[in-house]
Amino acid sequence: MPKTNARFGALPPFPLAEMKAMRRKIEAAGVDVIDLGAGDAPLDPPDVAVERLGETAHLKSHSRYAFQVGLPSFRDAIAAFMQRRFGVTVDPTTEVLPLIGSKDGLAHLPFAYIGTGDAAVIPDPGYQSYLGSVTLAGGEPWLVPLRPQNDFLIPLDELPTDVVDRTRILYLNYPNNPTTAVAPDEYLKEAIRFCAHHDVVLAHDNAYSEFGFDGYRPRSILEFDGAREVAVEFHSLSKTFNMTGWRLGWAVGNAEMIAALTKVKTFMDTGQFMAVQAAGAAALENADAWVPGNIGLFQKRRDCAAAALTSAGFDITVPKATMYLWVPVPGGERSEVFATRALEQEGVIVLPGAALGAGGEGFFRIALTVDGERLEEAARRLGLVVS
Ligand SMILES: Cc1ncc(COP(=O)(O)O)c(C=O)c1O
Numbered sequence: 001m002p003k004t005n006a007r008f009g010a011l012p013p014f015p016l017a018e019m020k021a022m023r024r025k026i027e028a029a030g031v032d033v034i035d036l037g038a039g040d041a042p043l044d045p046p047d048v049a050v051e052r053l054g055e056t057a058h059l060k061s062h063s064r065y066a067f068q069v070g071l072p073s074f075r076d077a078i079a080a081f082m083q084r085r086f087g088v089t090v091d092p093t094t095e096v097l098p099l100i101g102s103k104d105g106l107a108h109l110p111f112a113y114i115g116t117g118d119a120a121v122i123p124d125p126g127y128q129s130y131l132g133s134v135t136l137a138g139g140e141p142w143l144v145p146l147r148p149q150n151d152f153l154i155p156l157d158e159l160p161t162d163v164v165d166r167t168r169i170l171y172l173n174y175p176n177n178p179t180t181a182v183a184p185d186e187y188l189k190e191a192i193r194f195c196a197h198h199d200v201v202l203a204h205d206n207a208y209s210e211f212g213f214d215g216y217r218p219r220s221i222l223e224f225d226g227a228r229e230v231a232v233e234f235h236s237l238s239k240t241f242n243m244t245g246w247r248l249g250w251a252v253g254n255a256e257m258i259a260a261l262t263k264v265k266t267f268m269d270t271g272q273f274m275a276v277q278a279a280g281a282a283a284l285e286n287a288d289a290w291v292p293g294n295i296g297l298f299q300k301r302r303d304c305a306a307a308a309l310t311s312a313g314f315d316i317t318v319p320k321a322t323m324y325l326w327v328p329v330p331g332g333e334r335s336e337v338f339a340t341r342a343l344e345q346e347g348v349i350v351l352p353g354a355a356l357g358a359g360g361e362g363f364f365r366i367a368l369t370v371d372g373e374r375l376e377e378a379a380r381r382l383g384l385v386v387s
Pocket residue numbers: 039100101102103104127173176177205207235236237238244248249
């Protein structure tokens with residue numbers, strides 16, 4: 001049997017990849033499972049997106065390869081959204097790139113910028129695509145623990161000089177999965193200065209840009225001076241519009257970085273189905289009317305989960321953003337052990353913090369993927385796991 005290579009061998013398992021199979025097994029044994037694992041809520045996407053898909057799916061023009069150019073009206077809808085939502089003006093042709101989900105862009109970026117011996121600074125815990133793709137590209141993932149005492153920010157001024165000298169990409173993700181932290185404007189400005197000074201690509205993962213609560217509106221990195229020289233930002237329709245399975249997102253920012261990512265992708269894929277892009281355009285055009293209701297629903301769920309988990313004895317920080325709660329594991333138990341007991345004893349799936357990197361140890365993540373009543377039931381059961 002041919003051997004896989006060393007880079008492949010260095011990959012950890014992707015979190016939750018096996019969770020669906022495990023859930024089926026436990027359900028088959030008659031357990032009423034509450035799944036708070038993946039950030040994938042079973043909620044309806046916007047009607048306008050479904051309708052636009054139906055209207056355009058039969059078009060012969062849309063059945064052809066999209067290539068990286070994609071559907072011009074999707075690019076225009078992205079540019080218009082960036083303008084309306086963040087006040088950022090971008091050229092839809094040179095500063096925007098449609099993606100097959102934001103993961104597509106986050107994972108392909110290192111193939112343009114990372115060479116042997118180069119490093120990428122990566123938040124730990126974090127979305128595992130950064131780590132996996134930097135590893136496959138032959139780079140060194142430099143993992144920086146996100147700690148409560150640093151407000152879950154990467155302390156850029158504490159990075160070792162020899163690492164900074166080798167760093168080609170800095171991955172940031174605010175609002176953050178899984179810690180739910182948000183970045184103050186000052187921090188984003190500091191990150192831009194850091195990247196400009198050290199000639200580093202600032203890859204800002206903004207998959208949760210619309211998931212702000214109590215009036216909090218996350219920023220785009222491109223709102224800040226100098227960002228366009230150093231940054232590329234990744235957006236997703238997955239969470240905002242309940243469209244995870246549609247696989248649609250975009251990259252926006254520095255034109256040279258967009259061109260580099262485009263070139264990598266020409267060797268990897270041939271673009272998303274144009275009817276899906278047309279549906280994405282419809283969702284974006286209708287965002288102002290539709291998104292607040294969806295985020296309001298998650299805010300209610302957040303309130304419900306936070307109150308119920310607090311009553312059950314957990315130490316809860318109420319998140320300002322994202323669709324998660326990041327909860328300290330009580331009693332110093334390892335997160336994997338707690339999560340396994342939660343599933344086996346009480347049928348509740350949570351994500352152990354350590355599954356998202358060693359820096360996540362000591363915490364577990366719950367996703368607000370079920371309604372308030374089920375969240376209360378899950379909290380009650382998790383309380384039983386502790387006692
Ligand atoms: C932080 C973060 N970035 C990116 C993604 C990828 O989203 P998608 O590829 O569905 O756009 C996710 C999905 O969970 C995420 O949590």
